[in-house]
Amino acid sequence: MYANVVLDVPLAKAFDYHAPELTHADIGRRVLVPFGNKLRVGLVVGVSSQPEYASERIKALSAVLTDMPPLGEDLLQLFRFCSNYYQHPLGQVVFTALPGRLRDPKPFATRERWRYQLQSVQALIAQLPARAILQHRLASLLTEPRSEAEIRQISPGAWKIVREWLAAGWVTTVTEAPVSVSAEAGKPLNAEQQAAVAEIAAIRGFQPFLLFGITGSGKTEVYLEAIANVLRQGRQALVLVPEINLTPQLQSRFAGRFPGVNLVNLHSSVADAERAANWLQAARGEAAIVLGTRLSVFAPMPKLGIIVVDEEHDSSFKQQDGLRYSARDLAVWRAHQRQVPIVLGSATPSLESWYNAQNGRYRRLDLHQRAVAGAQPPNVRLISTKHVELQDGLHPFVWSELSERLSRREQVLVFVNRRGYSPVLFCGECGWMAACTQCTARMTVHLSERRLRCHYCGADSAIPRACPGCGNADLHPLGHGTQRLEAALSSRFPHARVLRVDRDTTRQKGSFESALDAVHGGKVDILVGTQMLAKGHDFPRLSLVVVVNADAGLYSADYRAAERLYAQLVQVSGRAGRAQISGDVLVQTDFAEHPLYAALVAQDFPAFADFQLADRRVAGFPPFRHQAVLRAEAAKLEIAMQFLQEATALAPDVSGVTIYDPVPASLTRLAGMERAHILIQSASRPALQNLLTTWQTSLRDIKTRQLRWALDVDPQEF
DNA sequence: AGCACGCCGACT
């Protein structure tokens, strides 16, 4: 027999190995094979008696690694689809999808999943010194069987103590009991939520749902109950969430709703070994719920019963390098493949999903009411900055609102999506502006550190004393970042406690959490921050949100900018008045007449989505057309452009597909590389796929010196 | 991606 093996190499083919022992049952197994002059880990994607590679140079397979159950045919199909759709070599799809630890040839030791419990709690406690606080806490924890992970959560030293108790006979091990989900519900649901849960529960087979719920409408409760139904049938749930921020909170919501259920985490901050262990639990069907970021869409789940994608519009579901996949789209594909329902939730759905709901491919479930009784939606007002002299970047009315809130001892949030002191350093004499040498971008002034920094590549230099262009010593900062607003607010309100939260103030581990604690503990009056604060965090004492400088997204070259801006504004607005205080949102803008703001004030996402879709239809953009981008980058723009010209010449002629001229990327120079791209568009996805597949093979033959290129299917950013 | 083979410049 011969094994057809894919490897983690950028080659769009599989390799044959002589493997007399293998059978079809070994498809999906990890193997060790000689490749070039060293051994590598590969994955068997086929077994046959006849090799495809007609050569005497076929080598023998070195070893079959049996520490992992073979990947199921469904997962292999997902990989193949992903490879074809995103024009990426199968081997590299497989090895981006597998946890890093499984790419290592070292066998992965799989421990039995024990739980640990105390035999005679009282006797042990009687023995413990009164001041051994940790041991007392552990003792009370272990009255119930607990997993190693739960024990380690208590403190770094906890596991060591349990091992000692185990040796001394205090603790016994219990094998993992099959999970039973308690039938009683978590929180009581309102009528809308119940209706949504019932609709989902009624589905047998594939059905995508778009759960459209305003901030605070309790989408999470709907996920939880829909999942509870699935768990009762002994099946698994896959939950995808955007990157890091939300996960710990959602994690505790889930853990609280499903005590004793094996819930497993699969995001990048989980350590390698644990990630692999969790992945294996999913593969064996032991993990009832898999909660993770985009990579989790590849988790093997033999008993999959439902998929949930929370904040489905979030851009972090799209990978921006390597295999440029959309986890949300793959999740829908997977739900279809496995014939299970999928719930896509958002207060501001992507226009793609909204359109799919309109044309009946998805079923929309609406939550209009805030789930907490009596909670009011925020009151959004526009503050026109046209023909008004701003004071330190803020409108006089905003200043007076701020001072009123402070006198009432209410918290306020000033949201500026721009860190640093000011985004431009400008010479009034000659017009010079500080620019990054490595990027097509201005340097941001960081006044407290007296540095100029590039926010794209991280370049850093001293603030010049005089203008390098004309020698003028009077350089001034233009525009307002978080640092500058923080300074202005502190000097205007010397008694207020101002806290700035952005990437610069939260660089250290745990500092973001301690900032949140300070806010919750009422130790902060004015919060100044970037979008870090926009997502998912509840600030019950916050009564006013001020949004500064939102306009950049309105007239951007990127047609998705408005959509992103709207989602972000809804998200920050949701920070105001979550509890009993009704919140106000003031949006400072030069374009108060823009329809985006009209929809925002009316809190009418459907209106926004409808006019955006109408624009897209006229312009021939997604979701009415499908797109791909061929990106190239090189040290010199000409090299990238020349490659793209050559590529254009090689492009097959497929009717119904338009290939546009090469253009430099909007941020042409980034970290010393100059970038350009070609846009490819078609109303027909098969036609587009067809072209890309044949084109790609000829692209690989172009000799590319000092140049990197990549195809990006369904691009999100330009 | 690695890694080897291969043909032209400055150095212990």
Add this chain to the structure above:
DNA sequence: GTCGGCGTGCTC
């Protein structure tokens, strides 16, 4: 005389 630059080609 060699060490080493990275261009080209191959990996079952």
